[in-house]
Amino acid sequence: MAITPQWKDELRARITLSTLVQRSVKLTRAGREWKGCCPFHDEKTPSFYVNDQKQFYHCFGCGAHGDAISWMVDHAGLQFLDAVKELAAMAGMEVPAPDPVQARKAEARASLIDVTEAAQRFFVDSLAGPGGAAARDYLERRGFSPAVMREFGFGWAPDDRQALPRALSQFGEDMLEGAGMRAASEQGERYDRFRGRVMLPIQDARGRVIAFGGRILDKRDGVAKYLNSPDTELFDKGRTLYNLHRAAPAARQSGRVVVVEGYMDVIALANAGIADVVAPLGTALTEMQLELLWRMVEVPVLCFDGDAAGQRAAMRAITRALPLLAPMRSLGIVRLPAGLDPDDLLKQQGKAAMERLLAEPASLIDTLWAFERDAQVLDTPEAKAGLKARLMAHVETIADPEIKGLYRRELSDRFSAFAYPPRPPRPALPPRAPAGQRGGWRGAPLPPPGLSEEARARLAAIMAGSQRQGLLSAVLAGFARHPQAIARHAEALSTLARSAPAAAADIESLFELAETLDSRAPVAICNAQGQPAPSADIRYAFLDEGTDPDAAREELAEAVSLLVERPALEAALAATIARFEDDPEGSFAEQTRLRAQLMAVEERLKAFGRRKAAAGPGTGDDAAPAADRD
Structure with missing residues (x-):
């Protein structure tokens, strides 16, 4: 077996370079690195740095650079194989036999x-x-x-x-x-x-x-x-970056490395005095080339031409990078003005213009969002849903779970803001009546002009009390008149008792007295416990003695359903909203579904109220739930 690059990588990973260097050089902590006076040339001001994370040392004074193996060769004076053997002994590794x-x-x-x-x-x-x-x-x-x-x-x-x-x-x-x-x-x-x-x-x-x-x-x-x-x-063109041997030392001083599309772009920038630049060699950036870049800096800057081909190149690089993202490891993206390559920009606008662009790259997520948003016309719900699907497909390729979750939430938020913009404000309500003129309306807007006195009085009576309570009273009275329906709606009545505690005692009385209810009596509940009769002002078909019993029970079932479904949906919606922080995507979808169901219930309430109104005077418009908002 030979000493392979993989074996040497493992050897370096097991050796803490700063500890090795400190055997002969005094180092002090400098942020995430160590610094000291260079052992390869005389100096009074420290310019020699050791980076354990990236496993190299570098002197900004004389340019000395290397890893643990080269340290043993260049500083200790060992032959390569002797250096490898000594380091392997420190790391507890066996040196492979020669192949x-x-x-x-x-x-x-x-x-x-x-x-x-x-x-x-x-x-x-x-x-x-x-x-x-x-x-x-x-x-x-x-x-x-x-x-x-x-x-x-x-x-x-x-x-x-x-x-x-x-x-x-x-x-x-x-x-x-x-x-x-x-x-x-x-x-x-x-x-x-x-x-x-x-x-x-x-x-x-x-x-x-x-x-x-x-x-x-x-x-x-x-x-x-x-x-x-x-x-x-x-x-191997997929493992090689053009100009790497020059750009790496420059990048250590600038803290930046720039990736351009071709080697003539590299030379144009170097000609202008920008030295920390590399290029792939005729292919899109590969995973290995990205790893080489991340060894130099945490956020390499990709600089692409401003044409469509440049944008496609940027997206190919982003697609390759997404599965490899890690904490403090990403990409910056610079898009040149349309029709210009780096050489053109330098000749037309000078080095300062290029430096301004390189100093403010777009983030990877900004570029991803903008590219997919602009990829096609989004003028239909289906096209917008396609945008969401493409974004989430990119997110699924990210291996790091924390970064995947953050990307999912950020892109979901951007999509929601784009696809569901705020609605325009509702029209202002009509002016309120002076306090002395509000009467039974309890501060609500004045009724529209032009109504008959009878209609005005009926609306005032509705607003003076609770619509839902009016419907609830009618439903309880309906069960009193049709006791045979109580058993069929026992579960719904139990739910109703929990959502309307004020009616719990009345509902319990219905359960207790169900077997003794006399639906033929003038007052339905006529035993000694004295369930109160419904108000004479509340009139529904299921309360009228002349209504067909089957029709009355059907209307009664609809009324019970409306009373039970709406608070249940409101509670479910509140619970879904509460868990938005933990599961934004799932919560959003569930909210959409629940709001649609709640709107359907509202429409049924309105239709129920319209049926009451259509029945004419004396049919209990004051109890209709069409405007119920309690």
Whole structure:
């Protein structure tokens, strides 16, 4: 078994780096880090920092940087294997036995780096030679300074299918192809992969050339504008970030890392003096690339072009990031003005404009909400429901339960505010009558003008007492006249007794006297206990002796249902509202259902009252529950 990257990660995780360093360097706590004077150069002001969370040390004075293994190599002077063995002993781990196969692969990778480094020198020399004149003109037009061109290693690949074998004759064809420099046609002809392109080296975290990217000078049909090396033993584009080895030290000083769409954007920003910038290599950000970013800073800033393609790139990155979110680990999103890329913005508005945008990125959740809200026209209930479904589908991908719950609540709140905006205020009530003129209305608005004196008197009588109590009195009187219905409604009457305590004694009397009730007597309850007769002013069909008994019992059942259902629904609604904090989504759905049922009951109450009114004078309009609000 070889010493794999996974084994080294576990070794680092078991070693507290600050404890290891403090064996020879005095450190003091500085927030979440440790600081001290750098052991690699003489200094009086501490600029050497150790970060246990990110498992690295860094000196801002001399640039020394590394992990526990490199500390043992660079500071203690041990060979790599000796350093690994000593750290493994501290961590209680067994060092894997050498794997001959892995050893051969490591040796092959080292040889391939010799190939890519030699190819880089050839490309740089070609740019400086006579054949690189057109490429030099192109780079000058782009405004790249000579210093930036040297820093990023610009080169030129001649438009020649066999240039590399001649220039790198010390390497065999297999090595050139293994390093991604050569390719083979279906007919078996081998040729240079990069031809007639401005070349940029792609380097690993240690600054070694592992691959290349090439850009054509002029657009040609059927020719890709950008071309990257294929995946090789050296290069995995999903695990590599362009410019990482330069951006990481800059990010430690700025506390920020910016991700742009391509390597020419990286160089444009570096040319303007913004150094903490990286780019993926021809693909959307991968999970591994996000992990590399989060090792540097807690909230990397993704900067995308302002066109539709840039927005889709932002959403692809967000989709990849959601399952990986953790406390203090997120993304910031900057959207450039429409039609501009970083180079355009810098040329038109300058570095200050770019810095202002980077200083105020949108949050991940803001970008997610805005993208899905604007994804389609939301002019129907179905479309709005689709928005909610898309948002919740994103939420379900989040692995961290706490963050998932917070995202669900935040997005639900935004959706509710969007889909259920506040209703306009209701019209003001009519003016109130002076105190001396209110009479039986008890401060309610004056009745509308134009009513007959009889109607005015009837309305005044209704408002003088409780509508619900009027209906309740009628229902009790109805059971007194139709005692055979009491048993069928026993459960409803029990519920009614709990919701209307004032009637509990009367209902209990009905239960006790049910068997002795005489429905044919002038006063229904005629035993010695003296249940009071209903008011003569209260008249319902189930109280009239001439009403068909079946019709009377049907109306009586409807009245009981109205009396029982409304307080039960109101209580259930209050309980649902009370648990909104714990379960906003479930509570909202339940509130919607209960309010719909309550509105249905209200409509039945109104219809019940209209039936009473339609029956004409003497049918008990004062008892109708149409305006019941108690």
